[in-house]
Amino acid sequence: MNNISWQDIRKIIVDFLQQRLANNSSYKSETAKLEKAKELGDQVAVNEAQQKLAELAKRFDFETWMEDAATRRISWISMGTNNSKSIHSSSLGDNINYSTQSQPIEQLYVSSATPTTLPLDCSGNAAALDVFSLLNQFVIEDVTFLQLIVNDHPAVLAALSDDKEKALLYLTNFKKAIFNDFDNPKASELNKQLYWPNSEETYLSQQDNNYRLLIPLHPSSLCHLVYQKVQSRFSDENKKAREQRRIKDIKHQSYFSFHHLAVVKLGGSNPQGVSQLTSNQGGRNFLLPSMPPIFEKSQFPSISKQQETIFNNALQYFCRFGFRLLFDMVEAPKNIVEERDDRKDAFAVILSLLLKFARHIQTTQPAGWSRDYSLDFHEKLWLDPQRAQLENEEDFKKQYEQGDWQQSLEKSFANWVQNALKEKFKNIKQQFADPEFSEWRREFSAAVKASQRKREGIF
Template structure:
């Protein structure tokens, strides 16, 4: 940036004015008339057209244009990243230029500070928007005249005029528009206004000045970036990638697709009355869907850090179909063959769901998760087997490989079944004694051995 001279900046301004003159409709018309008048040798028409051309050339003369632009017409526009008319197109309130203020170094939420570059915006009288166009001209290395003014580059002042006093006035007026140095900042009744408490402790007290009045402005620069991102769906590359997604035998490329978009039109038939960027967007502003996320409840019981066992009422509900068969078996008339078959079916359902739950925990939970939980150690060994591969878990690995924890697991399972039956059948709870307890242990033991033979990895 140090190698930018005032001559470089002056050249950008002069070239811009020359381009404006060349593209001026009246200038083009008069040049055409002058050519025709010369061909017809019409002296009167030649003089008339030449005079009008000279007036236009003088109008776009560097010193003339700069004096008019930087002293009179600059007050017709406001430059900012957050505009008032985005809230209401008739709002006369002031805009704010976020880029001319101190910005946060870090932020935990998306805002205008998140993108590295944003387009600046301008609102006001359309007859002065050419000043904004000049400020957006690039001088060198992607640096615009606007950025150089914000950075207070020393070459700016002499580039604005050969007269130092005039140059100082021009620069002061430009900075006033860019930095929003309002003498009397104003809002409007058309703007939304919020009273925000200054203190959480005293905002209900009767003391004055415990509220701050917030007036949100439309973040047009950030919204313009969103608009540009959404518009990439119509790019040639995106269209090609979308068309080729059904073609087999070629390498597919990723493409953008935005669903459930809403469009807000600002400014009606005159979006330029809102701002320049709004005009560039044809008044359209995209709204991304802000619906709450859809959470799918897991069918598996959760494990809290405080619980000491997985064999809880929640697990019984998860295995409820198996317990229903088990309860029906107890209530049914005694028949040894049917009783044995029904019990087998009930435990098949309970154990299949229990092993499915264990597989889910082992696959979805990270290795070592059980360190922060209060589960019995034998259940930690069962549900967190990957923990044995972590550093500093030699004792855990040794006990896991030894396998004695499975015996304790059988007892927990049998105790769980016994408690469920005792609670369900209080009048015959004496029937659920040690022999039945041993049978229920055997049911889990058989399931463990079957799973190990199949090499399911659950045990």
């Protein structure tokens, strides 16, 4: 970009004007008349056609066209990335150029701030849209005249006119249009308007100026990028990649595919009345499917910051198959051998799922997560062992290494099982007393020792 000279920019402008002249319908008509008059030898008609061609050529003379474009017609159009007429085609509100503002550091959702650069859109009088076309001419590959103006390229000023005062005026007017330097910013009653409270304190207050008036504009530049992305599905490269996916023994390439698209048309039969980019899209804007995300529910129960123990109904439901065996054992006719075996089977299932849950918490949560939770301290020591390695956790580390918390876990586990049995069998709940409580503790203690022997890292 540093190698661009004012002559390079001037050449782009002159070539653009010559192309505009060559494509002008009146110029084509008069050229045809001139050729016909020459064939017929009609000198009067030849002179008349040549005079009209000279007048047309003068309109596209560099200095003449630039003065008209940069002082008069530039005010007929409004440039920006967010368009007012897309909301209502009769709106006379100003467009806004977001790309000239600083972008946020963190982006939590897709917006006009997401792309690195946005194409500028334009709306207004069709008789001035050629000015916008000039600004979008490429001076070199991937660098437009407009980008040079935005970046204050030193070669721009001299390229606009041989008269330095005129060149400065032209550049000022171009920048004014590009950077939305409004003397009198305009909104329109045809646009949507939202009153937004300035703060929670003023929401219900009787003060004046409690609200800001927000006027949403259509993000036409962002929608144009989406449109181009969706249209890339019809590119030769994408078609080839899709066709090759059925061919074996070749390297497959990725390709774009968009499902459940909808289309909204803006501008009716005259999308140019909305904006230039809308016109380029034939008025079509793609709507992506707006459906809630599908979350995969975790198989493990969650832990809220308010709960004081993991041994609750949610954990019982997670271990429901083991509890079902335990309940069946209680209801079955008494047989010492079968009862003992059924009980062990039930606790094998319950403890297996409980230790699986504990391991899940230990390995998926960051060290120190339990600081903000209300769990019993012995459960924090069990489920957040890496917290002992953090700074300022000497007391936590000391208590963890002492190991007394394991006995507290045994009691919590035994209470949990005991309460589940009493709730299930209310008519015989007095039968679940200290001997049964001690048995549940022994089952848990045995599971702890078995896990430690296997070096599973749970205790």
